[in-house]
Amino acid sequence: MFFERAKKVLPGGVNSPVRAFLPYPFFVERAEGSKLFDVDGKVYIDYCNAYGAMLFGHAYPEVVEAVRAQLSKGTLYGVPTEQEVKFAELIQKVSPCMEMMRLVNTGTEATMHAIRAVRGYTGRKKIVKFEGCFHGSHDNVLVKAGSGAATFGTPNSLGVPEDTTKNTIVVPYNDVAAVEEVLEREGNDIAAVIVEPVLANVGLILPKPDYLVSLRKLTSKYGVVLIFDEIITGFRLALGGAQEYFDVKPDMATLGKVLGGGFSVAAFGGKAEIMQHISPVGGVYQAGTFSGNPVSAVAGYAVLNILVQRKGEIYPRLERVAQELSRALVDLSKDYKLPVQVYNIASLYQIFFTDSVVTDYACAKLSNVKMFNAYFNELLKQGVFIPPSQFETCFASTAHLPEDIEYTIEAFDKALAAASMERKS
Numbered sequence: 001m002f003f004e005r006a007k008k009v010l011p012g013g014v015n016s017p018v019r020a021f022l023p024y025p026f027f028v029e030r031a032e033g034s035k036l037f038d039v040d041g042k043v044y045i046d047y048c049n050a051y052g053a054m055l056f057g058h059a060y061p062e063v064v065e066a067v068r069a070q071l072s073k074g075t076l077y078g079v080p081t082e083q084e085v086k087f088a089e090l091i092q093k094v095s096p097c098m099e100m101m102r103l104v105n106t107g108t109e110a111t112m113h114a115i116r117a118v119r120g121y122t123g124r125k126k127i128v129k130f131e132g133c134f135h136g137s138h139d140n141v142l143v144k145a146g147s148g149a150a151t152f153g154t155p156n157s158l159g160v161p162e163d164t165t166k167n168t169i170v171v172p173y174n175d176v177a178a179v180e181e182v183l184e185r186e187g188n189d190i191a192a193v194i195v196e197p198v199l200a201n202v203g204l205i206l207p208k209p210d211y212l213v214s215l216r217k218l219t220s221k222y223g224v225v226l227i228f229d230e231i232i233t234g235f236r237l238a239l240g241g242a243q244e245y246f247d248v249k250p251d252m253a254t255l256g257k258v259l260g261g262g263f264s265v266a267a268f269g270g271k272a273e274i275m276q277h278i279s280p281v282g283g284v285y286q287a288g289t290f291s292g293n294p295v296s297a298v299a300g301y302a303v304l305n306i307l308v309q310r311k312g313e314i315y316p317r318l319e320r321v322a323q324e325l326s327r328a329l330v331d332l333s334k335d336y337k338l339p340v341q342v343y344n345i346a347s348l349y350q351i352f353f354t355d356s357v358v359t360d361y362a363c364a365k366l367s368n369v370k371m372f373n374a375y376f377n378e379l380l381k382q383g384v385f386i387p388p389s390q391f392e393t394c395f396a397s398t399a400h401l402p403e404d405i406e407y408t409i410e411a412f413d414k415a416l417a418a419a420s421m422e423r424k425s
């Protein structure tokens with residue numbers, strides 16, 4: 001019923017294509033901890049976690065309390081606040097490359113402005129991105145993009161002028177030689193290399209050992225700015241994100257999702273030398289009515305504060321949850337003799353229905369999507385919600401309790417049985 005109404009006012013009935021799946025998505029009434037409760041009274045254990053944003057699960061009391069306290073003081077002032085400064089100071093403290101930053105509202109804004117800042121700083125037009133990496137839905141990066149763009153077969157979107165995308169050079173992920181060749185050939189025209197340090201938008205693809213180190217060396221060698229898009233990996237792989245986890249420091253980074261604890265906030269930043277080119281100190285224009293608003297700032301501050309104080313307990317716990325789920329997927333798939341690849345890093349995990357190792361977008365595309373859909377639909381029937389596409393990643397949260405995991409593993413068993421049936425049909 002809701003979906004019929006939704007389709008009349010929203011294209012496809014949704015406000016973001018990744019939320020659409022057949023026959024129709026469920027509509028959520030409320031969420032708490034590890035669970036989503038839909039309008040028909042059904043409960044789901046949630047491993048989508050708002051595409052990775054909810055590191056502590058839903059309605060986390062300390063974040064809710066911080067926001068509640070701010071609401072009565074006003075929600076948007078259009079002038080600076082101490083809240084946004086405190087928040088930015090904390091981000092700077094925990095994120096290795098963030099000498100200076102700008103707070104924005106979404107990951108899309110963050111990568112768009114990071115690219116503009118770097119173009120302004122270098123005076124160069126071209127950027128290098130990797131096949132399957134998703135950096136939001138703005139023109140420069142909708143070229144061989146992952147996430148919904150891969151799911152719905154629109155990695156190169158209509159409506160994006162060729163004049164824009166001709167400046168975006170795309171190379172395969174995990175292939176050092178391919179990047180080197182481009183940098184060698186066109187390095188003088190390239191402003192930035194932008195990468196998801198862990199490719200989490202075409203399923204989950206891990207960087208080969210030393211891949212990120214090689215990207216760092218090559219970009220330094222050719223004088224090109226390295227941007228880590230840490231919208232997913234930031235505060236998930238470690239408090240300091242992929243930069244800390246892999247011990248590689250980019251020149252610039254983008255942060256989002258976990259950063260806001262369920263509120264709309266993202267950030268881009270890095271070397272002060274680059275960030276000082278942003279208006280009003282420099283000539284790169286960037287602005288936003290809602291940027292750094294006090295509600296998002298206090299929510300994000302609460303999240304980071306909790307992480308700073310309890311990181312020793314939180315990260316190992318998240319890792320254990322994702323590891324246990326991944327191990328169960330591997331073991332159960334063996335029982336059903338299914339050709340699968342299961343990948344896991346920190347609190348991220350995903351299964352691919354293919355017998356070959358997945359190291360890039362082309363390999364990911366070989367996965368059997370029909371088997372994935374059978375697996376997804378059975379999980380949904382069992383009350384376990386994962387992102388509804390092979391080309392997304394699953395996320396553990398600190399709200400997942402042992403009983404959730406036990407239940408999920410039983411549901412995995414049934415879901416892999418369904419995938420096995422699909423394979424035979």
Ligand SMILES: Cc1ncc(COP(=O)(O)O)c(C=O)c1O
Pocket residue numbers: 051105106107108109111134135136137147196201229230231232256257266
């Ligand atoms: C790596 C990455 N970058 C950027 C974005 C865009 O973020 P947003 O959806 O907040 O605009 C996403 C969203 O999934 C993402 O995964």
